[in-house]
Amino acid sequence: MTRTAIVIGSGIGGLAMGLRLQSLGFDTTIVEKLDGPGGRAYVRQVDGFTFDMGPTVITVPHFIEELFSLERGKPHLHLPDFPPEVQGEDKRIKSGLSGGPNTSKYVQIVPILPFYRIYFDDGTFFDYDGDPENTRRQVRELGEPGDLEGYERFHADARAIFQRGFLELGYTHFGDLGTMLRVVPDLLRLDAVRTLFSFASKYFKSPKLRQVFSFETLLIGGNPLSVPAIYAMIHFVEKTWGIHFALGGTGALVRAFVQKFEELGGKMRYNAEVKKINVVREGRKKIAKGITLADGSVLHADIVVSNADYAHTYLKLIEPQYRFWNSDLIVKKRPQSMSLVVIYFGFKADGTEGQKLRHHNIILGPRYEELLRDIFGRKVLAKDFSQYLHIPTLTDPSLAPPGHHAAYTLIPVPHNGSGLDWDLLGEPFVNKVLRFLDERGYLPGLMERLVHKSFITPDYFEHTLNSYLGNAFGPEPILAQSAYFRPHNRSEDIANLYLVGAGVQPGAGTPSVMMSAKMTARLIAEDFGIANQPVENHLHGEPVSV
Template sequence: MTSPSLNTSRRKTALIIGSGIGGLSLGIRLQSLGFDTTILERLDAPGGRAYQKRTEDGYVFDMGPTVITVPHFIEELFALERDKGMLGEPDYPPHTLTEDARVKTGESGGPRTREYVKLVPILPFYRIYFDDGSFFDYDGDPESTRRQIGELAPEDLTGYERFHADARAIFERGFLELGYTHFGDMTSMLRVVPDLMRLDAVRTLFSFTSKYFQNPKMRQVFSFETLLVGGNPLSVPAIYAMIHFVEKTWGIHYAMGGTGALVRAFVRKFEELGGTLRLNAGVDEILVTDGRGQPVRHPVGKRTARGVRLEGGEELHADIVVSNGDWANTNLRRIPAAARLVNSDMRVKAARQSMSLLVIYFGFRDDPARPLDLRHHNIILGPRYEELLTEIFGQKVLGQDFSQYLHVPTLTDPSLAPAGHHAAYTLVPVPHNASGLDWAVEGPKLVDRVYSFLEERGYIPNLRERLTHSEYITPDYFAQTLDSYLGNAFGPEPVLVQSAYFRPHNRSEDIGNLYLVGAGAQPGGGTPSVMMSAKMTARLIADDFGIHRAVRDGVPAAAEALVREVAGATD
């Protein structure tokens, strides 16, 4: 079928605030829809939370996300072409879904992806260490999973089979069928509530998991993943059990060169399509006018986004403005209060924000006599699980112990460190800045405790002697450098009352031609979700501007059948 031409009498223009993965993904999509798009980034390099830092002593650190799932989302972006819209674009390209020999040869991703970046599969997905020294290699292989459950918690083998079946049902409904649904009105939400109730997907994830598993270790293994998207397993809805199947179906991947290599590849694709990226271009205000074209003075009547004012005073105008920045601070700092009714100061400040992080970036000498007995992704759980989560999310205090995610990418990609060295980061969930903690005081103390733990427990023996580089970030980095409200790390906390329709909408309810994309919008945080958010927002813009789309909001039937076949093949 030949694609109808877009109206090019005057090309529509777009401004995107922020060059995170969500902003870059949307920029690529808008260029494919025929917009002339400029992405404005306040930092000196693209990426936002996915910023990559190169040190003078030869280390490369991904500052943020390191886990890549659902590689066909990436393939979709690299397959887009200028002015083609989304005509005929598959939601799930079939060639990326069939059983893939590339995983066995150490390469993953579709043919267009491989023109821009090299993705490799990571196995196991995570090694999960328990406080008693035992561990669980989470790799998506059902036989390996059953074997390890049999060794660690044989009483839970039957429960795992029931969990597997019910998590798959949630995955099929919540991800395959509803994944790209934008819940813009209450009716769209009410239509799916009966299914979510039937699937028991509205109770908390930890409660859901506890139905199937008696052993605390298994409850932790099958609930911890939401922490990687800012969600407390004790509070997020059980629909997040779908993560188990998302990872199981498409695996965990790594971009050689780090996530920063994926960011650079997105920038390259965006610029090839004609887009413009401006660095060191922080936005001071989103310009909003009333029905007479004057600056808006009250939240009644027509309100339209017309452009932005940069921190240096320069004004840029466009047909649409999109914020890939923090949802709360977009409203509180960049949109005049008089222009906001739904997203009022009261609503924004009352929203629950995700927790924050202390992240330590460190380099150390390898010890050939004692090779690291770690994996690429390591989850190191402390002695307490529910109590620690309650302290971080509820009481907002630093506990007597901690859990951490230890990332050692040089086990896969030695190019990130000088020869004979490793680059690593370890991420510790902590309360956001509503805690009142003084991170200038608490940060160094917690860093010291983490180093002592890694050394004394034998994860990295003699670590302090081997250290050649060390730096860290706290919630203050998220608040000041990344401009996140209260220093949150993942946007609004993904609890039930802040999910789907109740999560900030990708099309502003207050202001015409203003849109949101990224972790603060629907569907939520995490690398695959912000790429989904970009597609949702692009569809809304296409609808608003009358740009024809041939793709329905659900998953094409043929592709859905393939997905189910793949999921079934791993039973």
Template sequence: MTPDSAPPVHPRRKTALIVGAGIGGLSLGIRLQSLGFDTTIVERLDAPGGRAYQKRTPDGYVFDMGPTVITVPHFIEELFALQRGQGMLDAPDYPPEILAPDARVREGQSGGPHTQNYVQLVPILPFYRIYFDDGTFFDYDGDPASTRRQILALAPGDLPGYERFHADAQAIFERGFLELGYTHFGDLPTMLRVVPDLLRLDAVRTLFSFTSRYFESPKLRQVFSFETLLVGGNPLSVPAIYAMIHFVEKTWGIHYAVGGTGALVRAFVQKFEELGGRVRYDAGVEEILVTDDRGRPVCQPLGRRVARGVRLDGGEELHADLVVSNGDWANTYLKRVPAAARLVNNDLRVRAARQSMSLLVVYFGFRKDGADLDLRHHNIILGPRYEELLTEIFGRKVLGADFSQYLHVPTLTDPSLAPEGHHAAYTLVPVPHNASGIDWTVEGPRLTERVLTFLDERGYIPGLRGRLTHQEFITPDYFEGTLDSYLGNAFGPEPLLAQSAFFRPHNRSEDVKNLYLVGAGAQPGGGTPSVMMSAKMTARLIAQDFGLHPSLWSEKEGSAAD
């Protein structure tokens, strides 16, 4: 055979290692496989999910241990639609058809055709029932007529303020989410170009201050500001750009994966493996391997630094063309990247960043005993104090005399999560992270008892103490130990203005070539939709850095452009 007639030689496939099989790591894994990479995800736990880990108990209960609110089903559909060799990174982020009001939500349907092949999504209405300490409540369902009717009943003088809030929150949503949501702020000029718009929209003041401009009623100020707590943000501190959450939920609704969020996680694993990806469990990472250009260990903070792979806890080394951390941002750098390789993300900078609050979460099962629950799938139970309590949690870092909580009762929608005749529930209480010095071996059981007694005696679940059949809880120690989260934070860096956009950890490491971040700790931030957005942003950076374009990939040829 002459040289001219020899078969073409294709370059080897690029390889990728992702640390952590949370929703961010799995979403990115699916995208990298669709781009033609050979991707392995290493996970320190015995099953996927990370913060979205799902626990099954011997007595028949199933508990989602983390996120339970699913919105923007288009993001999920986009992942399930990907195919090997069809990365679709140049497709519109928000096709016009997904911005139109979707009547299917109110007809009991969720998810697109590809999603339905993997997991069943159903809409949840109302989105939340928000209980106030005096026993009244507000059902937030995104329906303008229902919202206005409830405002008229609760604080009629605030209806004009709601109309202004609605218009201004929509403007923030259109600019901050639809236009800028997928922007990776990798340099300061990119950030500076959007500052005039943020100032014009009044999106840089704090969310609670922003909300207070429109509502005199303390109750309505709470209704339209509490949601940032579900992504680790203090309404008194986060910028008002987070008012867009109101419109994200209003536009696409709140959804539930039948079988729990764990069912969505398993579906992502299935899709990832169908595309040829591999997940290794019980595979914690001791170190991200960083060398200089010649493959030598980095021993001084100057010169070129390149990620080459990881060393697992048992000493095994895995090598790849790129490494992505879906783990905690602070501990990724403090524990796993050599100090000599970190100029930007040095110890001083990382330790100085303000971390989000943590959580006490109580998982419990109880007998129905023939009694109907006057609760909804998602319940926000606010305590007698709002601003003062937030200051204690985020500022003073102490446990207060009262608390607020998010009570999740998925068996109202999906009885399969509990034995017949029983309910499964969890209730989540924001608490300070472990910089507080609180001894959770003492305070965890105490607070758990207070919370369960409150639900019983205040009539949210009458007779709960006598109906309990299962009870366990986690504290900031779980986040710090099991999930390896710095100071036991539950959501990564706190989403302050000074820790947003360019000032939030970058998805492409500023210190180490071929090292990337994905998930709640990176841009754009915490929350399930943002984590999936983070995966797409990181995939685009990787495609750019490796000189790839989706149209250049051909599964038939079995090769990728170098």
């Protein structure tokens, strides 16, 4: 008899989970509150513009290729997570996996260079492209005496963290304290438990270079002043596999995952908000048996996997009497990541956009450390701001009407634990950011060329995406919420209930939520006694058996 599964939420983690479950032999239904797929990666189309509403940075393309290589009843769970042909620093081009053969049947993925253009408040910039010599040249030009030597040491130490923390431990599910304790000596040896900003400051005197080599955790909800230095691995993740873009936007990748999922027999159900995860008692055991939707309909299943926000899952979808390890008190005590204001705007092109800006731009404000303290600690809306400006039409003009650009700019702000009233603050703040881009010369004349403007605030994350306190990335990735201390992918409270996505292990970010799906699939396979059969390894070209 075929087993059945329900996945709550169609974010990238939920879609990856659906693909994994179909490959495990489950008949899977993904239920989604919105009227289309994607969750945080939902797509907004308006006035001829296509806006990705969430993630736009694609890394580790062989994770994507692995998902598109899955087959019904052939889960590939025991194949190498990082086969030799994708591990070396020179493999980013040679591996040919930017758009691997199975990925390319569904979506076209292309590399982006530079990865980011990082602007400082004085107008100087750093192009991060992973090229060793170009990086060294810019370190020499922007840095202070000794910073080039510092970069060589940073590079070597970040490589060691990447090797141990990502290649060797990236897929480890820390389900018990013993697993965590066994890796603590390595983390201490690598100096990976101090804060990332402190770690970067060991190597660089220049404030600019300290920012260049620590800002990336903001793209996964982490404060560089408080995330552990294990996140220095991000530098090598990007350096090794590059930054990529799905033509048509991240939404094209989402649609491709849906197509693949349905080809494997999975079912999508939209406009289907979940009211409750149904739990029954069998003796002393509590077991998830399905879900109740907001319209009152009940869906039964052998397992339930939640890609919804971690705190929302436990606080809103599961009745308190079925929870102990994830009680209200424990869940509410977990610090949440910051939130975002994201502005989507379309404007007339004047042909100069590509002279100063690139596909991905980081525009840093006059303060770095104090602004981070305002956002994460004091939880106030500061007068200054930093932003990530994304202009995908520099790569793919099809996302806007002819002669126009589509863009979004993302500004980290406090989550709704701040008490800020975004109904009052939103519009003035958005106009301030757009005027900044105009008046500071990033997009001269923008206010006159603007033809579309819309935006989301922390209220969107809280009320539309059901994220606790309007967080944008789940529990904040501090040391006390990493590895074993991050919410687990298998519920401790309820049998046959699992979680996937940014809120659980290993954490936030597009590659991490795809890793999360594989980790959760392995736990399900273990719990249900599902083993790989001898299959052809389509991704790596070698037969394997388990």
